[in-house]
Each structure stands twice: as structure tokens, then as C-alpha cells.
């Protein structure tokens with residue numbers, strides 16, 4: 152791709168990626184998906200996202216020092232989400248802006264995200280939300296839309312700081328207390344209720360009443376984002392209370408798309 156004018160006024164550089172296409176059926180972006188790069192070095196991560204043939208890209212890369220590089224124009228479809236689903240929609244690349252945050256990730260020591268990098272992510276997302284009319288509850292983790300495959304940006308990502316600046320939907324997690332819990336192997340109406348609540352929020356989860364491996368992956372993804380103090384895939388009282396607090400603080404029109412959630 153030729154170089155282009157960045158959509159964001161705070162993007163300091165453009166490194167055009169070869170990997171992008173048109174958004175399908177004219178779908179416009181109304182979601183932001185946050186990632187970490189999960190690679191040991193910055194140059195390798197940027198090359199991976201921009202070089203022809205890798206089949207991956209993102210609209211933006213946020214460096215550790217807060218610099219922002221744009222690689223794909225917001226109007227185009229970047230290839231960041233892969234096989235994904237949210238609120239019944241499967242072509243997440245067509246409906247989202249992908250932001251890659253430079254961080255080595257779980258396989259390479261998973262360092263903390265520097266404050267200036269988070270400040271840049273917040274400023275970037277605020278601009279995208281304004282330009283694209285993205286509601287707060289559609290700023291999501293890659294792990295939210297692909298819980299079986301992905302952990303990023305992970306439990307260290309400071310979603311509460313983003314929410315303090317109006318980016319993302321978040322409530323204070325309910326405290327962890329000793330309690331009955333639903334876990335792998337549980338079969339009950341309570342499991343069906345948990346699955347229905349997760350699906351209503353947007354997660355792609357079977358609503359079978361059986362706490363299977365796929366359900367555990369979704370509970371784990373939920374915890375990474377919304378109850379990061381303990382990420383164990385067990386739906387304890389704190390996890391369920393936090394989920395219900397999130398659901399009751401969604402805007403009234405937010406769960407309509409999820410009522411037709413695709414269950415695989």
C-alpha cells in the first residue's frame with residue numbers, strides 16, 4: 152500500500168501494511184479490539200504486521216514509549232481478529248478497528264504495560280470512539296472475541312484505567328469470598344443461567360446447561376477482562392456478581408444484537 156494520511160491526529164508515523172482488504176458488505180467499524188503483539192522484539196512485531204504474506208495486520212500499533220503508528224486506514228479491513236465472534240457477529244475484522252499494543256505477552260515474561268503506553272492507548276481509543284461512534288461496551292479484548300485461542304491483552308491490562316477515561320465498559324469487580332462455584336463438569340440450571348448471562352453480554356458460549364471446556368474458556372476470558380485478580384475459569388460468586396453488575400449497567404439497546412447470538 153502507498154502511504155496515507157493517518158486517521159488519528161496523534162499517530163506520529165505511518166508504516167503501510169500490505170495486509171488488508173475491504174470491509175464486507177459495507178460494514179463500518181463500531182468496535183475496537185485491543186491486542187498485545189506477543190513477540191520478543193518490537194521490530195519483528197512491526198514487520199509481522201506490515202510485510203506481505205504474513206496475512207496479519209492491525210490499524211494501529213502502540214509502542215512502549217507511547218508513540219502510535221498507523222498501518223491500515225480505518226476505512227479498510229485489517230486482519231487482526233482471526234476466527235472470532237461477538238454478539239452473534241463472526242466477521243469481527245469487518246466491524247472493528249484493531250489496535251496492537253507492543254508487549255511480549257505471556258510466552259515471553261508478560262511485562263507490565265508502561266503508563267505512557269496506556270495513556271496513548273486511551274487517547275487513541277477516545278478518538279476512534281468519537282470518529283466511529285463506538286460505544287464503550289464495544290471496546291474489547293482479543294480474548295473476549297476468541298476465548299478458545301487468545302489471551303491478549305491479558306489480565307495485566309489496566310481496563311479500569313481506560314474506563315476512568317471513558318474507554319471500555321467496566322465495573323469494580325465483586326470481592327472474592329468463599330462460595331459455591333460452578334466449574335468444569337457442573338450440569339445445572341445455574342450453569343444454563345451463567346451461559347445465558349455471558350451470551351447476553353456478547354460472548355459466544357453454548358447454552359447447554361453443561362459447564363464444558365468451551366464454557367470454561369469463556370469464563371476465563373471474562374475474568375481476564377473483568378475480574379483479573381483470579382483467572383481460573385471457575386464461576387465463583389465474585390465472577391457471577393461482577394457479570395450481573397456489568398449486564399445491569401449496559402445501555403438499554405446494547406444487548407439486542409446478542410439475543411440472536413450464534414451458538415456453535
Ligand SMILES: [Zn+2]
Pocket residue numbers: 185186187231293301303
Ligand atoms: Zn491478538
